[in-house]
Amino acid sequence: MRIGNTSHRSITALADASGVSIIDQTVLPHQLTRLSLKSLHDCAHAIAAMQVRGAPLIGITGAYGLALALREGASDALARTAHATLNATRPTAVNLRWALDRVLNCVLPLPLAQRADAAWALCNALAEEDVATNRAIGEHGLTVLRSLKPKCGDRLQIMTHCNAGWLATVDWGTALAPIYLAHDAGVPLHVWVSETRPRNQGAALTAWELAQHGVPHTLIADNASGHLIQRAEVDAVMVGADRITARGDVANKIGTYMKALAAHAHGVPFYVAAPWSTIDLTLQDGVSEIPIESRSGDEVLWFNGARTTPVQTQAFNPAFDVTPAHLLTAIITERGTLAPGDVQKSSPSLV
């Protein structure tokens, strides 16, 4: 996607294949800084510190981390250890495990000497695949957006949460891909961007992406979401996902669940846009089965270097919540748009 007049991806292989270049998402929107990651450690740190975030991008970054680790030692044991180290960086998004599994399953049958190169080539392919996947999500989502009629005025009002844009993927994004395609196709629309406390990915990343692309948008406090939905100021909610269970329950950024409750209460369609790699067919009940990452309370207690609350006060900081399938209108994937109850029967083994 564009930053000014130049085209960027959130992660690219370095020209000499010595590692990858990422955008440091912790310093946006005010600084655009690219970092080079050249080892498993670099990749694991970038994921844990949220220099890269977003389920699909975490997956690709983890895969490159495993490929880089294989250059240091390609035995089965070392490969499995590297897989485990990277997989433990963040527990909720399943795309990370999916991507790591793809690399491991690719290399284990190979002679040791071929493993690192094969893994690297696969990572490059996975990155290209991610771009194509998100573009396809965008196309299916565009069809959905074209089917909606604005309730007020002449432009669609879409609400999103957190960042499920191109920064959360290699390119295009998931929830924002349909919005970019619709905007480019001349569909009049405006996006409500919720700031997404405690890490402000909406304010810092989604608003920045939309501003760079020229998509009309307005920032709101997360608290204002229900009010806007109640006042008929929202035609659809469109969010990403970190894990989707077989029955269609969706883990996504903390705060998603209350937006879904509000949308449901007012008959506003609620869409989840995600690649098929987000689906975890081993789980059914999202609320009881999806592991929810708890991050440091400091993310809530401190803001821009200042403590917002007394020193005696502690914080609890769950990073995700689970929206049960019955609150979803549809899940938009690269294979098409499906009802949440159709996830299992549409799975690869059955299609």
Added chain:
Amino acid sequence: MRIGNTSHRSITALADASGVSIIDQTVLPHQLTRLSLKSLHDCAHAIAAMQVRGAPLIGITGAYGLALALREGASDALARTAHATLNATRPTAVNLRWALDRVLNCVLPLPLAQRADAAWALCNALAEEDVATNRAIGEHGLTVLRSLKPKCGDRLQIMTHCNAGWLATVDWGTALAPIYLAHDAGVPLHVWVSETRPRNQGAALTAWELAQHGVPHTLIADNASGHLIQRAEVDAVMVGADRITARGDVANKIGTYMKALAAHAHGVPFYVAAPWSTIDLTLQDGVSEIPIESRSGDEVLWFNGARTTPVQTQAFNPAFDVTPAHLLTAIITERGTLAPGDVQKSSPSLV
């Protein structure tokens, strides 16, 4: 209430009756600063700039502002102009109009020379009345809390929003009054404090009050509220109100509505604690009839001197939302606890 070992009120008449002393709530929790307000202008500014906030405290501060204005000129016209100026400072809370009406109705029948003194005496009485009112709300709310059983563990988990503590009133608070009384009575409890973006009254004020009083509490991002309710970590939600309509719809700090939706979805009782002066019997449908204040987008765009979002991005900042009566379990007032549908028939003219 206590700050360390000394007892404070959020507003007190100066010893020489030249004005009032308030706590500047914009610099809490890190600085405890009292300011003297000595004119209508001082009081109007303190309300508009949220140096004082909270529906009951806004009412008392406005009343003192009108009393101070009457010293400069006590004609009917000047009194009405002062009333209008103060009433326009913040549009949503009805307690302000209620308190201003009480002062105006008190002084208009009096000779000009007596008006300022009579208004001052009434303000002092209204402040004392507020303390007694909130203490009574606390007693009725304590009965409610004693009727609840902890779902997990051996202590009640109460979620609140914004600040409806003693800082929002002259003393005791509304939603926090039952919590203080329960804590003092040895009822084991813990309070989930949502930070309350964009102005962080939960993080800065409620957490500070609870910490000073020694009440166990944990700060959360507003976004985490639905997740905690879904996980059975909340036994009741207890919030204040800025206006309650005849049919029981409640305007309160932005974000309240989504907490109510989540509580309703999981059968968690949702209580509104407020003085009778918060009830506006002239309105029925809160969503269409209660004026919702929109504040500067800068409150969302900036934090602690830093912009969180690109310069091209604008913000929309509604300060309140409306929770329809059907989502409420009960309204706790100084007269007792009533079903939201019983507001009108319990009104003073009918009791």
